[in-house]
Amino acid sequence: MLNKLGNFIVRNRWWVIAIWVIAGILITLFSPKLSSVTSSNQTSFLPNKYRSVQAQKIANKAFPQSKNDVEILLVQRKDGGTLTPANKIMIQAIAQQFNANHPKPITAVHTSPRMVSKNGKAQMVQIVIAGKPTGGTADVALIKAIRAKVHQVFSGTGLKTGLTGAIALSADSSSSFTTATKIITIATFALVIILPGIIFRSPIAAFAPVLAVSLVYALAQSIIALVAKTFNFKISDQLSILYTVVLFGIGTDYTLFLLFRYRERLRTGARGLNVISFALSRAGEAILSAALVVAAAFAALGVSDFGIFKNLAPGLVISVLIMLLAVLTLIPAIVAVIGPKIFWPSKSWQKQPEGTMSKRIGHIVARRPAIVAAISLVLLVALATGYPQLKTNYDFVSQQPQNTEAARTYHQVSKLFSAGAISPTQVIITSQKPLTQAQVATVSKAVYAVPGVKHAGSVQYATGHKTAAITVLLPGDPESTSTLNFVQHTFRPTARAAAPAGTTVYVNGESAAFVDVRSAVNRDLAVILPVAAIVIFVILTLLLRSVLAPLYLLVSTALGFTATLGGTVYLFQRIDGQPGLIFFIPIMVYIFVVAIGTDYNILTMTRLREEVRSGLKPHEASDLTIEHSSTTVTSAGLILAGTFGSLALAGISLLSQLGFAVAFGIVLAAFCIAPLLVTSVAALLGYKVWWPGHRPAADKNRP
Numbered sequence: 001m002l003n004k005l006g007n008f009i010v011r012n013r014w015w016v017i018a019i020w021v022i023a024g025i026l027i028t029l030f031s032p033k034l035s036s037v038t039s040s041n042q043t044s045f046l047p048n049k050y051r052s053v054q055a056q057k058i059a060n061k062a063f064p065q066s067k068n069d070v071e072i073l074l075v076q077r078k079d080g081g082t083l084t085p086a087n088k089i090m091i092q093a094i095a096q097q098f099n100a101n102h103p104k105p106i107t108a109v110h111t112s113p114r115m116v117s118k119n120g121k122a123q124m125v126q127i128v129i130a131g132k133p134t135g136g137t138a139d140v141a142l143i144k145a146i147r148a149k150v151h152q153v154f155s156g157t158g159l160k161t162g163l164t165g166a167i168a169l170s171a172d173s174s175s176s177f178t179t180a181t182k183i184i185t186i187a188t189f190a191l192v193i194i195l196p197g198i199i200f201r202s203p204i205a206a207f208a209p210v211l212a213v214s215l216v217y218a219l220a221q222s223i224i225a226l227v228a229k230t231f232n233f234k235i236s237d238q239l240s241i242l243y244t245v246v247l248f249g250i251g252t253d254y255t256l257f258l259l260f261r262y263r264e265r266l267r268t269g270a271r272g273l274n275v276i277s278f279a280l281s282r283a284g285e286a287i288l289s290a291a292l293v294v295a296a297a298f299a300a301l302g303v304s305d306f307g308i309f310k311n312l313a314p315g316l317v318i319s320v321l322i323m324l325l326a327v328l329t330l331i332p333a334i335v336a337v338i339g340p341k342i343f344w345p346s347k348s349w350q351k352q353p354e355g356t357m358s359k360r361i362g363h364i365v366a367r368r369p370a371i372v373a374a375i376s377l378v379l380l381v382a383l384a385t386g387y388p389q390l391k392t393n394y395d396f397v398s399q400q401p402q403n404t405e406a407a408r409t410y411h412q413v414s415k416l417f418s419a420g421a422i423s424p425t426q427v428i429i430t431s432q433k434p435l436t437q438a439q440v441a442t443v444s445k446a447v448y449a450v451p452g453v454k455h456a457g458s459v460q461y462a463t464g465h466k467t468a469a470i471t472v473l474l475p476g477d478p479e480s481t482s483t484l485n486f487v488q489h490t491f492r493p494t495a496r497a498a499a500p501a502g503t504t505v506y507v508n509g510e511s512a513a514f515v516d517v518r519s520a521v522n523r524d525l526a527v528i529l530p531v532a533a534i535v536i537f538v539i540l541t542l543l544l545r546s547v548l549a550p551l552y553l554l555v556s557t558a559l560g561f562t563a564t565l566g567g568t569v570y571l572f573q574r575i576d577g578q579p580g581l582i583f584f585i586p587i588m589v590y591i592f593v594v595a596i597g598t599d600y601n602i603l604t605m606t607r608l609r610e611e612v613r614s615g616l617k618p619h620e621a622s623d624l625t626i627e628h629s630s631t632t633v634t635s636a637g638l639i640l641a642g643t644f645g646s647l648a649l650a651g652i653s654l655l656s657q658l659g660f661a662v663a664f665g666i667v668l669a670a671f672c673i674a675p676l677l678v679t680s681v682a683a684l685l686g687y688k689v690w691w692p693g694h695r696p697a698a699d700k701n702r703p
Contacts, residue, residue: 002284002328006277009332016333020212020326024219031222032229034243045307050516055428055506062428062462063469066508068107069132071165072422073125073150074409078160082120087159088113094153095125103145105130117416124417129167143171147405162409165422169397172404180652185244187646189214192252195639196259201346205259208334208342213251216326220247223322224315233311242312242588247319249643250294250596253636254327257283257290257603258335259342260632263349266340276336284328286606289543290599291324293536297595300532301587306520309528309587362626365676366619369683376677380559380668386566391573391580392521394514395479398579401652420473424456425487425509427470427495431502434465439500444470446498450491452476469508478510481579488515521583529590533558536598544605546690552681553601557594560673564593564665572657582654585661592662596640597669600633604674608682609690622683630675637670 009016046053059066075091077083083091092111099109108128115124127146143163150161192213197206221243228235261283265275298320301313335342343349365372397410413422427447429440440459447453452475460469474491476483492507492515499505533554540550565586572578607629611621644666647659682689 002288003277003281005328006280006284006332007274009280009329010273010276010336013333013336016329017337020215020330024215027226028218028222031226034221034225034235037225037228037233037235045311046513046516046520047305047307050520051506052508052513052516055426055508055512058428058430058467058506059426059469059508062430062467063460065128066426066469067131069129069166071127071129071146071163071168072409072413073127074122074162074164074413074416075125075154075159076122076161078158080121083116083123088116088123090157091123091125091159094157098125098127098149098153103149105142106146119416122412122416124413124421127163127165132166137174139167139171140174143168143406162405162412164406164409164413168406169400169404169410172406173400177652180647180649180655181244183649184646184655187649188244188248188643191642191646192248192639195635195642196252196256199256199635200259200263200343201348202343204338204342204344208338209252209255209259209331212326212330212334213248213255213323216251216323216330217244217247220319220322224318227314227318228311231314233307233314235311235315243315243319245643245647246316247323249640250291250320250599251323251327252639252643253596253599254287254291254323255331256632256636256639257287258327258331260629260635262335263343264628266349267352271340273336276332280328280332282610285543286603287327288324289539289606290602291320291327293539293598293602294595295320295324296535296539297532297591297598300528300535301591303527303531304520304524306517306524308584309524356627356631358630359627361630361675362623365626365680366623366683369619369622369680372676373680373684376672376680377559379672380563380677383563383567383570383668384559386569386574387562389573390565390569390586391481392518392583392586393481393578393580394484394518394583395477395481395579396582396654397477397479398653400654414477418454418473418475420454420456420475420478423478423510424471425474425491425507425511427472428506428508429468429470429499430504430506431466433502435461435468435503439503440468440470442500443495443498443503443505447472447491447495450494452486453491474511479514483511484515484518487511488518518583521587525586525590528587532591532594536594540598540602543602544609544690546692548685548691549605549682549689552685552689553598553605553678556673556677556681557597557601557669560597560665560668561590561593563668564589564661567664568657568661571660578653581661582657585657588658589661589665592644593665593669596666597673600637600669600674601678603633604629604678605682608679612687612690618686618689619683622679626675626679633670633674637666641666641670 048054048057056066077087095109095111102109106127107130109125110128111123111125115126117123129142147163150163154161189210193206193210196209197203200206224235224243258279262275262279265278270278295317298313298316301309301316304310304313340349397407400407402408410422427443429435429443431439444459447470448455454473456471456473460471462468474483474486476486487507492512495505495507537550537554540553541547544550565581568581568585568589572581604625607625608621611624612618616624641663644659645663647655
């Protein structure tokens with residue numbers, strides 16, 4: 001089938017290229033931008049079954065003002081001194097002036113003597129805004145306008161200000177992520193040009209595939225945005241950057257698979273368009289299978305409870321499938337047009353290399369497979385010992401750029417007042433009948449008796465008195481692990497246990513929402529991992545026509561996953577001293593390392609099977625497989641690791657963690673697991689590795 005496809009592509013190469021270009025232009029022009037379907041509100045991705053979501057819905061209905069966001073304007077003297085009575089009067093007057101003439105969507109601006117810090121050096125002004133952060137350009141424009149207005153009204157007063165809150169943090173991080181996206185895109189683009197150019201010693205081999213991948217990138221981004229808009233779902237703006245890395249990363253990987261096989265065929269003396277067809281028929285099987293494995297692994301995210309993962313899945317699957325289609329059609333058409341000149345000015349494609357490193361390694365694996373397998377296992381197991389020490393971190397503020405006004409002000413408010421002041425927590429009491437003062441007092445007494453909990457205003461009653469809300473400040477940062485544990489194990493159970501007969505108590509707020517986010521993520525880890533493993537096993541079984549080979553491939557990949565997380569834990573928790581890895585790292589590492597690591601395993605195993613079918617013994621097959629395919633695997637791994645590693649250039653902690661973890665996992669897969677562990681184990685197992693598939697032709701007469 002792939003040979004027939006190759007023949008069709010090379011015969012109609014100009015038409016294939018034209019169709020891709022026209023489709024890319026038209027779809028890009030008439031589709032929405034990806035930025036129009038992103039959101040930074042992590043808790044908005046929770047499904048309705050979680051109590052924090054139910055609490056928010058009750059609050060929205062009973063207290064419409066709870067739909068609003070409260071930003072904090074921190075006012076201090078420029079000289080750092082204590083606020084004088086005149087300063088406080090001025091702050092109050094400015095707040096009243098602002099309140100009387102505020103632009104939309106601001107609904108109110110107020111302050112009071114209760115909002116002065118204990119040391120008397122700072123005062124908070126609350127700016128109430130209709131709606132929650134969206135993570136879009138509207139947030140950035142709004143915060144910019146508020147800061148301009150604040151600068152105007154406080155100019156010449158001797159006072160300095162800082163604005164923070166959910167929208168300010170979202171806007172500042174959005175700007176940082178926009179800048180990070182540009183940096184990463186440039187770095188990724190440079191990597192996928194420079195490294196193939198060095199590998200093939202040809203500028204044409206560097207630029208031609210990248211131009212094709214760039215076209216596919218623009219096309220895929222537009223289709224992802226169109227699908228998200230059509231089916232009305234949002235994508236996390238903090239993870240949408242992965243589309244760039246995935247498209248360029250796997251696009252370059254699969255192109256390398258094809259180009260290496262094309263060059264290898266040319267080195268045998270073959271010429272003409274049928275060389276492209278041959279290369280596609282041999283490399284295409286590995287590319288097709290690898291892409292299906294990656295797509296299946298990404299699709300497994302669709303069973304997530306947490307919307308960040310669920311909503312990320314369609315875009316990732318679309319990216320992989322469009323890139324697969326391009327590598328099977330567009331890239332071969334371009335190579336067919338250029339021909340062997342794609343390797344110009346290098347002449348290495350005209351002769352067989354001698355004395356290469358891959359050939360020497362192949363000989364070592366063939367002669368000493370047990371030693372090579374043992375060394376590989378020792379390395380992976382040593383790294384995996386860090387895995388049990390893994391801690392997850394839900395504190396997005398600490399993971400975002402710390403040099404922004406919103407982040408600096410957030411930490412000042414936390415120090416001068418309480419981190420809970422930025423994000424108060426509500427205890428909501430509901431009943432089918434009007435609540436009595438005694439019922440509300442019972443709950444109030446119980447929650448205020450919890451150590452560390454502070455009052456934050458009077459009790460609110462909804463119309464009809466069937467719902468009441470008690471606002472409290474919790475100890476610690478709203479998203480810190482200690483606060484989440486406090487809410488989950490102490491505060492929420494206490495509040496619910498205090499509910500009088502006939503009432504129900506909910507805890508509403510950012511901390512309660514992140515407790516449920518943590519539960520959702522833990523549930524997703526327990527579901528996604530086995531689902532992806534089963535799907536990958538089925539695909540590998542169908543591809544290799546074996547049960548034993550897929551099993552040991554999955555075991556080796558799972559070991560690579562634990563080794564990756566273990567190494568990441570050692571770097572960020574033990575060496576850098578961070579409190580933990582951002583919570584989505586384990587799932588992202590599993591999906592990317594397992595899926596893409598399996599790509600390299602597939603390329604290796606299909607080549608092993610090809611060599612065995614040609615009549616070589618298992619040790620000889622491993623030797624020749626390493627000689628011919630390890631360069632492809634390591635080159636592809638180096639480029640893909642580089643593209644993920646470019647995330648560290650963003651200067652954002654969560655992207656640095658994600659970039660290192662995935663890059664490290666890919667390096668282990670490309671330089672250790674696929675070329676060394678997989679081939680050495682195959683040599684040790686011999687023909688049994690293909691059980692219960694057909695025996696090779698050369699072995700049919702063996703006893």
